[in-house]
Amino acid sequence: MNRNISKVAVLGSGIMGSRIACHFANIGVEVLLLDIAPKELLPEEQAKGLTLESDVVKNRIVNAALQNTLKSNPSPVYSKSVVHKITTGNFTTDMSKIAQCDWVIEVVVENLEVKKTVFEQVEKYRRPGTLITSNTSGIPIHMMEEGRSEDFKAHFCGTHFFNPPRYLRLLEIIPTKDTKKEVVDFLMEYGDKFLGKTTVLCKDTPAFIANRVGVYSIMALLHSVEKLNLTVEEVDKYTGPALGRPKSATFRTSDVVGLDTMIKVAKGLYDNCPEDKAHDLFKLPTYVEKMAENNWLGDKTKQGFYKKIKNAEGKSEILALDLKTLEYKPQQKVKSATLEMTKTIDKVADRMKVFAAAKDKAGELFRTSFFGLFEYVSDRIPEISDELYRIDDAMRAGFAWELGPFEVWDAVGVKEAIEGMKAYGHEAAAWVHEMLDAGFTTFYRIENGVSQYYDIPSKSYKNVPGAEDLIILDHLRATKTIYKNAGASIIDLGDGILNVEFHSKMNTIGGDTLQAINKAIDLAEKEYRGVVIGNDGGNFSAGANVGMIFMMAVEQEWYELNMAIRMFQNTSMRIRYSAVPVVVAPFNLTLGGGCEFSLHADHVQMSAETYMGLVEFGVGVIPGGGGTKEFALRAGDELKDDQIAQNTLKERFLTIGTAKVSTSAQEAIELGYIQKEKAGITMNRSRLLADAKAKAIELADAGYTKPVQRKDIKVLGNHGLGIVYAGANSMHAGNYISEHDQKISEKLGYVMCGGDLSAPTEVSEQYLLDLEREAFLQLCTERKTLERIQSIITKGKPLRN
Structure with missing residues (x-):
């Protein structure tokens, strides 16, 4: 029905x-x-x-x-x-x-x-x-x-x-x-x-899947901490991002969720799973019992494994709990040869063998935790699930693990891990040995770009249900990559659609990225039907490579910087004015240049969780990849005879001037970053690239025609500039913005108003792009701009100077 x-x-x-x-x-x-x-x-x-x-x-x-x-x-x-x-x-x-x-x-x-x-x-x-x-x-x-x-x-x-x-x-x-x-x-x-x-x-078993496995993992670790003589800081360092886990890792996550929640689930499992081989692990360690007695439950009671205080100088400081004395002490820096080794390994799966073989505390904690977990999850089939992939799905989605237990086991090596497990007193379930005896060496494999799992009853591999509907670039990269450089790759998605994937740090945009986008559009215009710009990283893009801009500005290589900005602008314009549809698929952080690409796309298929913004003010410049031009264009299109023109300009101006970042895809539309008629929202992030590809095909099938560059953009000239300058001056006079903020504001207003024009006028996109680039370059000559860029590069924090 x-x-x-x-x-x-x-x-x-x-x-x-x-x-x-x-x-x-x-x-x-x-x-x-x-x-x-x-x-x-x-x-x-x-x-x-x-x-x-x-x-x-x-x-x-x-x-x-x-x-x-x-x-x-x-x-x-x-x-x-x-x-x-x-x-x-x-x-x-x-x-x-x-x-x-x-x-x-x-x-x-x-x-x-x-x-x-x-x-x-x-x-x-x-x-x-x-x-x-x-x-x-x-x-x-x-x-x-x-x-x-x-x-x-x-x-x-x-x-x-x-x-x-x-x-x-x-x-x-x-x-x-x-x-x-x-x-x-x-x-x-x-x-x-x-x-x-x-x-x-899930089956109707105690705590279902995620909490059954997740709480086992936490409780096993809580018991191991005492045996391995580890500190709170060490555990959180070893079980955080390096392992493909959230930054809050183990103890910080417990503080956020609430120790009482974990205790409640653990007690439920202890009471309701008497036949579980790991039954005794669900009993609370002594130090956790004492924390519960003291009502140290985490953030909700202002202290748990960590406690925030004001130190003698009046500054906030976060102390860590000493699990032996139950006293709070200043946090100690954690050093680990294993963590240093994994810093250079991008793929989380490739780090697993390093952890498994490591000789330091990080390696010992990994083996103690995961060898027990491997036994536990293999024993839970078929009790909590008939299929192993459901356990991995639950742990990735419910506990934000990048890899589920069976995926980690694959990464370590199924056979190798079994040998290691014996030394730690653990034994894999019989079906795992039967799998190896039958010649199957992994729990998962990729077949024709589709993920398959080992199905225990049939002793064969089957497609993960729904996997054929998804596009996972990792599964296509080996056979479908048609171009690659240091910053980006072009991957053939099939059906005449190419994908440009960023793979620089934080997916920042540099010359390599721009080159790949232009090459993809060139190829598509000759032999394909459309282009998708999207990736499977943690964020769509943190924006332009500010390190490159900083070096050029410090070295006063103005010609090279001018050419770099021009190339960025030309790429944004190429995205809009190509002979094939270009669909951008943003998600999570989509800042600066990533936002500017989205502004120029034929269609933007956004993840519901898209945090989009033009944040260039934070580094002392204005949007220089076409973003300022585009906001001026949209403000001009929004001008109506019965409205006060400056009010329309003001809204657009303030969105850039206050570096507003959307908290969702819906808000990105409301803030005017994405036009409603060009927007699509994908609720499930896993389906984003597939939805973007489908939209590119739809646009191509509809008989896509190349748009014509605009030469009829309404700008206010001096009519609007007076308002902008007066507003910036009053904000500075009231100490709401710094002198440098005032200067950036005036440059932004100058471009958005079309420069020093005596009356409202119609101008071209190229005219505005030239003004935008000139203003960007001028701001890069300012010492305070360079100080802001340097702060972002060295400290990762914006400087308001």
Whole structure:
């Protein structure tokens, strides 16, 4: 059957409920958010003469919870404009409204009896066929459906979102024996394509997949720390980005999530998994028990494994907990030969063998942790999953590991790891030995660009479901690369579409990148149909290579710098004015030059999580790759006879002048970086390149024609310059901006107004590009600009001088 989700009811407005409601609003779904009505009046409510029957009182709990969530950082919403999609109410008055909803999600307290009571109410009002799911993280799903109708059971299952649901990509789907297959299939697809999740099918086992494996991994490490005599700082250094884990690593993550949360899940596993070989590991180490007694639970109690204080000089300092004495001490720098060796290895998978063979503490912790983890995950099949790839998917999406356990095992070497495991008292499950005996040496392989996994029952490799729909450049690079230089590659995506992939540090843009983009467009105009500019890195692009700009400016190589800026501008213009469609696929950080490429694309297929901005003010210049020109062009197009012209210019001017960076793709559209008619948003980052390629094909099939450069751009000349200069002067006089900020502002205004023109005039794009380049060069001659660039290069921080 066809099923559409236009309205969702979320029952329970706590931290998770409110955030789940916000994420559904993010994707355009109407949300009814309900919670209990208060049983007592507050003093201020009594003073106003309100009663428990007053609507404002009845909805006090749900409204307060939602407002607290909306104030949280990072924001749970893509834009403030989506909040109107959420309607609040209470269980007493508004439960009947769930009859209008297509999906009811229960997110009340983790208490089986409370949940059953809520479901009794749900059963009274829900329409037959309406989806009903629980977001429980610990209560068995089948226990919640006891006593419910056949229709309820057929449409009921667990949908376990991870917190915060906007940012953590995992959604575990946990059906019961009564759940219809079509319901499960729908939720798996909906979570993937619409909610942007990695949807993982789980069995109804304690803690499901991610928390079962993740908490085992954490608890095993907590016990190992004492044996290996490691400090908090050492563990977080060894288990952070070098290992493909978040910067917060282990202990810092625990502080953010809350030690009580980990303790609760660990206790649940200890109580509910008595047959687990690792049962005793779920018992808390003594130092964790003492931390819990002291209420040192992390950020929520202001101290955990770390504690922030004001030192004697009044500066903030973060202390680390000494796990032996349970006293807080200044953090010590961690040195490691292994970490130094891995700095030069870009691919996380290639670092695994280095860690596995290392002789220092980092190597010992790796072997102690992972050899046990390899045994644990192999033993969990088929208990928690029949397929090994689901375990890896859950750990990558739920715990932000770059590689799942079986992927790490592959990287170390399956056979080699088994030999190492024996020395540490661990043994792989029988099916792993059978796999090796049958001649299969890895858990995964790539076949014709598609990821395959080892399927245990059939003793053969099978495609990872849905993998054929994705484009993973790593799987194509070896056979489909048609050009490569130090900064970028051109990869044939098939169907006449080429992809330009950046692979410099932070995907910064230099001459190599520009060369590759131009070459790709040249090739496409002769032999292909379109170009996608996208990559699989951590960020789309941090912008132009400011180190190169700094060196040229310091050496006063003005001719070379002028040519470099001109090449950047020409490349942006080539993206717009080529004979084939060019689609840019930004995600995460898309700053400076990365933003300017997006401004000039025929279409921008953005990841929902795209943080886009023209941030050149921070390094003392204006956007010089066509960004200032483009904002002047758009301001001119937005001028209307019935509006004050300067107001339109002002909005565009301030977006650049305040270096605004969008907090989402939606906000990138609202800030005017991307024009709505040229924008597409992909919820699931894994699908971004495939969606961008599909759009390039669509544009080509529609009979793409090369656009004509503009010569009719309205600029205000001196009419607008006076306003810009007066505004910059008053901001400086009020100490809101520095003298150098004032100078940059005036240069920006000069370009956006078209220069020293006596009256509003129509000019060409090239005229504005020349002004933009001249202003950029002039600012590069300023000492304070060079100081700003140097601060970014050496400290990674903007300088406001």
